Amino acid sequence: MMGRRRADERNGFELPGHLKMENFDVELLARTFKGKEGASGFGEYVKNMFDLTLNWDDLRWLVEYSKIPVIVKGIVRGCDAIKALEAGARGIVVSNHGGRQIESTASTIEALPEVVEAVQGRCPVFVDGGIRSGTDIFKCIALGADMVFIGRPIIYGLSVGGVEGVKHVIQILRTEFEYAMRLSGISSIHQLQTVPRMVVHKNYYSSSKL
Incomplete structure (x- = not known):
């Protein structure tokens, strides 16, 4: 589900008249990005695109349907990494989506060792979030990441x-x-x-x- 992004709610984001997002309907842009009382409506629009009924069975269906390997992003617990593998995931991205969904969630570098331990080499483990230096990359790889985004x-x-x-x-x-x-x-x-x-x-x- 979509988190509460207060900065996005307050910033009153609005695209300049000569620009548009190709994958957004023009009328929806005009209606959505204006928001209410000067606030940005972008978050509300995106939130309405999320299906809160998604579960691991949907991932299994996607794996069966897809002709390319499916990589699951947003895993921060070992138990969920195991469920993703059981559903057919071919890779896992340890990510907390920049901490914008819930600000008190664990950092990805803290969650990484548990996920790596749970996976036991059965698929590649990737990580993102808060990587700001080469030493951050060094630490993530040392903790078991196969790739750092x-x-x-x-x-x-x-x-x-x-x-x-x-x-x-x-x-x-x-x-x-x-x-x-x-x-x-x-x-x-x-x-x-x-x-x-x-x-x-x-x-x-x-x-x-x-």
Whole structure:
């Protein structure tokens, strides 16, 4: 279901008259994005597109119907990862949708180890959310992620410098990642994924075990 996105409710979003979203009906745009009392109606429109009756049987149907592998996004618990696998998912994305659906949900890097443990290598595990540096990528891979998705930094680069801005952001992330590997004595991705306890929770350093 759609979360309560207060910023979207308040921002009064409205497309300029000469622009339109190709996959949205023009009349719906005019009626929906105006909102009520100056508030954006975009969230309300999207919310009405969600089917709250969806369940794991629907995923099974989709897997049977689809001619391409189905990857399930939004998994943050090991038990749900197992259900997704049982329904035929070929990959899992550990994601909390940017924390915009429910702001107090666990961060994806905290949820990642439980999902990886539940999957036991039966499918690739991807992760997104809050990735801002090459060391963030390093930590996610060390915790078992097969791939790390990056969104906002790429958009920042695109906004500032277009294609070259995107290239610059990617190069920064790559350089930081390579430095983290070298300083940790890691020479390959495989080694990073198999060396135990390369990453510990921040609470470890304030625990009585030290």
